[in-house]
Amino acid sequence: MKSILKPLLMIVAMALGMTAAATLPARALVELNVNKGNIEPLPIAITDFQGGDALGAEISGIVSADLKRSGLFAPIDKSAFIEKISNPDATPRFEDWKVINAQALVTGSVSKEADGRVRAQYRLWDTFAGQQMSGEQFFANDANTRRVAHIIADAIYERLTGEKGYFDTRVVFIDESGAKNARKKRLAIMDQDGANVRYLSDGRSIVLTPRFSPNRQEITYMSYESGQPKVYLLQIETGQRELVGDFPGMTFAPRFSPDGQKVIMSLLRDDGNSNIFAMDLRSRSTTRLTNSTAIDTSPSYSPDGSKVVFTSDRGGRAQIYVMGADGSGQTRISFGDGVYSTPVWSPRGDLIAFTKQTAGEFQIGVMRVDGSGERILSTGFQQEGPTWAPNGRVLMFFRDSAGGPKLVSVDLTGRNEQSIPTANFASDPAWSPLLE
Amino acid sequence: MGRIAALTRNPVMIALVASLAIAGCASKKTPNSAADLGLSGAGAASPGSAQDFTVNIGDRIFFDTDSSSIRADAQTTLSRQAQWLNQYRQYAIVIEGHADERGTREYNLALGARRAAATRDFLVARGVSGQRLKTISYGKERPVAVCDDISCWSQNRRAVTTISGAGS
Numbered sequence: 001m002k003s004i005l006k007p008l009l010m011i012v013a014m015a016l017g018m019t020a021a022a023t024l025p026a027r028a029l030v031e032l033n034v035n036k037g038n039i040e041p042l043p044i045a046i047t048d049f050q051g052g053d054a055l056g057a058e059i060s061g062i063v064s065a066d067l068k069r070s071g072l073f074a075p076i077d078k079s080a081f082i083e084k085i086s087n088p089d090a091t092p093r094f095e096d097w098k099v100i101n102a103q104a105l106v107t108g109s110v111s112k113e114a115d116g117r118v119r120a121q122y123r124l125w126d127t128f129a130g131q132q133m134s135g136e137q138f139f140a141n142d143a144n145t146r147r148v149a150h151i152i153a154d155a156i157y158e159r160l161t162g163e164k165g166y167f168d169t170r171v172v173f174i175d176e177s178g179a180k181n182a183r184k185k186r187l188a189i190m191d192q193d194g195a196n197v198r199y200l201s202d203g204r205s206i207v208l209t210p211r212f213s214p215n216r217q218e219i220t221y222m223s224y225e226s227g228q229p230k231v232y233l234l235q236i237e238t239g240q241r242e243l244v245g246d247f248p249g250m251t252f253a254p255r256f257s258p259d260g261q262k263v264i265m266s267l268l269r270d271d272g273n274s275n276i277f278a279m280d281l282r283s284r285s286t287t288r289l290t291n292s293t294a295i296d297t298s299p300s301y302s303p304d305g306s307k308v309v310f311t312s313d314r315g316g317r318a319q320i321y322v323m324g325a326d327g328s329g330q331t332r333i334s335f336g337d338g339v340y341s342t343p344v345w346s347p348r349g350d351l352i353a354f355t356k357q358t359a360g361e362f363q364i365g366v367m368r369v370d371g372s373g374e375r376i377l378s379t380g381f382q383q384e385g386p387t388w389a390p391n392g393r394v395l396m397f398f399r400d401s402a403g404g405p406k407l408v409s410v411d412l413t414g415r416n417e418q419s420i421p422t423a424n425f426a427s428d429p430a431w432s433p434l435l436e
Numbered sequence: 437m438g439r440i441a442a443l444t445r446n447p448v449m450i451a452l453v454a455s456l457a458i459a460g461c462a463s464k465k466t467p468n469s470a471a472d473l474g475l476s477g478a479g480a481a482s483p484g485s486a487q488d489f490t491v492n493i494g495d496r497i498f499f500d501t502d503s504s505s506i507r508a509d510a511q512t513t514l515s516r517q518a519q520w521l522n523q524y525r526q527y528a529i530v531i532e533g534h535a536d537e538r539g540t541r542e543y544n545l546a547l548g549a550r551r552a553a554a555t556r557d558f559l560v561a562r563g564v565s566g567q568r569l570k571t572i573s574y575g576k577e578r579p580v581a582v583c584d585d586i587s588c589w590s591q592n593r594r595a596v597t598t599i600s601g602a603g604s
Binding site: 179180181183185206208209222227228229249250252253266268270271272273274295297298311313317318339341342355357381382384385400427428 | 502504537538539540541542543545546547549550551552553554557572573574575577578579580581582584
């Protein structure tokens with residue numbers, strides 16, 4: 001495959017030297033334990049980045065919004081700030097920040113380089129320990145200032161929680177407009193916070209279920225453009241498309257393997273049932289993984305590629321099954337009261353997210369990979385299709401209400417539900433890995 | 437309290453509300469034929485035309501929730517379809533399988549496909565050539581009825597026999 005991908009971004013990160021205060025002996029640093037059941041959001045002061053006119057405030061605004069939406073941080077209203085930061089590299093007056101209960105403080109600056117690039121730097125301070133926790137600077141081209149802000153938010157999230165962030169990511173989804181019985185569906189991509197929407201199809205054909213490649217450059221999805229619904233690959237930057245495989249019937253429910261070398265999907269049999277196949281994208285060879293007179297669909301690999309979780313109604317109604325990546329040892333894991341579908345393996349490997357229908361409602365939940373420990377995170381009249389943030393802490397799904405679907409995220413506590421702003425109706429979100 | 441008092445002073449209004457409720461129930465009957473769907477003009481279409489098929493024969497059948505079994509009422513419709521299609525052999529046939537919205541997207545694509553296949557198999561068993569028949573599933577992506585309750589879902593769980601190639 002010819003690659004004419006242009007680099008999405010030039011970001012160079014450098015650690016910033018610690019200031020004098022950093023040489024103080026470390027006391028217990030502020031930190032968040034995200035594994036605790038009930039997390040009290042950490043009060044954090046995020047000051048406007050210095051310089052760059054409106055850009056400084058824009059960057060701190062994006063950082064603040066990212067951290068707030070995670071549910072783990074409570075950014076403090078700027079009007080409460082006492083110290084006015086004039087030099088973001090100088091040690092702040094910690095007393096001024098402690099008195100407003102800011103446990104962490106972010107200062108930073110942004111400037112335009114002579115070559116046109118944007119330079120942004122931040123420092124994260126522990127106000128109670130009175131020292132700098134981290135500091136980095138980034139160079140990016142002009143069009144990527146939002147990404148720089150997301151990267152800074154990820155760095156702060158990681159430093160304070162000990163886990164990777166998920167803010168510098170994108171989401172592919174289906175943009176839906178028009179009446180319910182004549183919905184126009186377009187493939188679209190945006191930043192995880194709903195900014196920078198770009199359309200990847202024109203809406204003339206129904207498109208469904210886009211999913212990111214681990215290489216971040218490709219999407220696999222299903223389209224009706226040939227008349228028969230089929231699975232396609234799309235290069236995001238070039239727009240180059242190709243059919244995945246040459247099968248006689250409908251192919252659907254595609255997903256990449258963790259190494260990006262395979263697409264796993266359902267293929268319709270002539271008898272009306274559906275089985276799961278994996279196709280190697282290099283050799284084009286296909287492997288049949290299931291062979292049942294049932295609906296077998298929605299396959300999703302474990303992050304190590306050794307197993308596949310899928311939906312099957314072979315037992316009467318749809319339930320979740322796990323098998324080896326070669327199709328061996330197919331075992332039912334869901335036994336709750338209801339119908340289970342759309343299983344998705346967590347990128348951390350520890351959980352499987354699913355949609356469950358029970359008592360006339362649709363629930364988004366997670367269970368351990370052996371089916372134990374089921375937890376429902378969200379319940380609604382009509383909602384489905386979870387996708388994992390790359391750190392395995394947050395799920396995004398779509399909920400139908402008020403005439404059409406919209407995107408919603410919920411964290412693993414189930415307490416922090418956020419709507420993702422989109423101009424039109426939106427469905428089938430799929431989260432990218434962290435960008436590079 | 438004031439509202440109840442007002443209503444008791446207006447028995448006509450109560451009667452009106454009651455009759456509306458009855459009409460609401462009646463309209464929730466599952467439509468089973470073209471005539472039920474409000475396609476009027478039965479008998480007006482010329483025999484052998486696409487309109488004749490849709491209006492006089494009935495182009496669609498309905499399914500129970502999460503099922504692809506051909507119901508007794510649907511068997512009657514499909515038998516009529518088979519007879520007509522065997523008489524007018526110039527048509528190519530595409531059977532669309534559909535699901536209601538009370539299922540997840542991928543599962544419903546598979547369910548729609550299964551309904552289309554069950555419909556195709558029934559017609560083939562009644563003598564329609566498999567060579568003329570194609571199937572396609574639209575899952576829940578093309579509802580005909582758009583309310584959020586059972587009366588609509590039952591209309592959306594359907595297989596529609598579409599014909600093309602008239603006059604060839």
